[in-house]
Amino acid sequence: MTRMVLLGPPGAGKGTQGQMLAEELGIPQIATGDILRAAVKEGSELGHKAKSYMDAGDLVPDEVMVGIIRDRLQEPDAAEGYILDGFPRTVAQAEALDDMLVAIGQKLDQVVHIDVDNEVLVERLSGRLICRDCGATYHTRFNPPAKDRVCDLCGGELFQREDDQEDTVRSRLAVFEERTQPLVEYYRQQGIYRKVDGDQDPETVRAEILQAIEGK
Numbered sequence: 001m002t003r004m005v006l007l008g009p010p011g012a013g014k015g016t017q018g019q020m021l022a023e024e025l026g027i028p029q030i031a032t033g034d035i036l037r038a039a040v041k042e043g044s045e046l047g048h049k050a051k052s053y054m055d056a057g058d059l060v061p062d063e064v065m066v067g068i069i070r071d072r073l074q075e076p077d078a079a080e081g082y083i084l085d086g087f088p089r090t091v092a093q094a095e096a097l098d099d100m101l102v103a104i105g106q107k108l109d110q111v112v113h114i115d116v117d118n119e120v121l122v123e124r125l126s127g128r129l130i131c132r133d134c135g136a137t138y139h140t141r142f143n144p145p146a147k148d149r150v151c152d153l154c155g156g157e158l159f160q161r162e163d164d165q166e167d168t169v170r171s172r173l174a175v176f177e178e179r180t181q182p183l184v185e186y187y188r189q190q191g192i193y194r195k196v197d198g199d200q201d202p203e204t205v206r207a208e209i210l211q212a213i214e215g216k
């Protein structure tokens with residue numbers, strides 16, 4: 001059982017690694033970006049609230065995000081552990097998560113930071129493709145689907161996220177530096193922070209994350 005956070009800038013490989021680790025460890029990957037995009041697609045109240053922030057590359061307000069996570073962690077499949085991907089992204093979110101966990105007698109086991117330089121991130125995000133149906137992630141050059149614009153796993157259509165255009169990417173990277181980077185120090189102080197070099201092939205990154213969580 002493990003309760004872990006995948007920390008890292010947009011494009012670091014949180015989704016890619018989270019998917020693989022969730023399968024391997026038999027626990028859910030909880031990706032707040034996926035939850036928000038599903039809400040936007042559905043046209044729910046949450047979707048309406050979140051859309052303008054997401055389009056601008058800004059963070060959705062903390063209280064909205066904390067509410068989402070509070071509900072999601074109460075789902076039965078989260079009882080045996082989980083991988084948080086994209087949450088927390090601010091110190092206020094991390095503090096709220098700690099409070100929530102204390103209240104139910106749980107704690108985080110590890111926070112793994114996938115570290116990648118900005119120039120590589122821009123390249124990754126500008127080529128990222130997502131499956132409309134199952135959410136699987138591809139890259140036009142680094143991880144192309146077998147058939148152009150078609151998902152290998154489910155046959156769904158692949159699309160480029162609107163917020164993966166270069167100017168929005170630049171502001172998301174700046175938001176990471178300003179709002180999320182302070183979590184490094186926050187979790188280092190708790191003694192659960194680990195860093196892996198994310199600029200390696202996905203299999204190597206996966207092995208290093210597993211090492212980091214086993215070596216606690």
Ligand code: ADP
Pocket residue numbers: 009010011014015032033034036053054055057058059060061065085086087088089093163172
């Ligand atoms: P990436 O995979 O590129 O890191 P995500 O899919 O995690 O991006 O997030 C997409 C967008 O959703 C963010 O730019 C932000 O607007 C919003 N979002 C996702 N998670 C959070 C969060 N924990 N706090 C605030 N906003 C969030």
Ligand code: ADP
Pocket residue numbers: 008009010011012013014015016017124125127128129137138139140142143198199200201202205
């Ligand atoms: P995040 O969830 O952190 O935003 P993703 O997992 O969506 O990141 O990865 C961003 C893009 O980079 C995707 O197109 C993905 O296929 C590609 N990618 C992920 N990991 C690697 C890697 N280790 N090397 C090269 N490309 C990668």
Ligand code: ZN
Pocket residue numbers: 131132133134135136151152153154155156
């Ligand atoms: Zn698919």
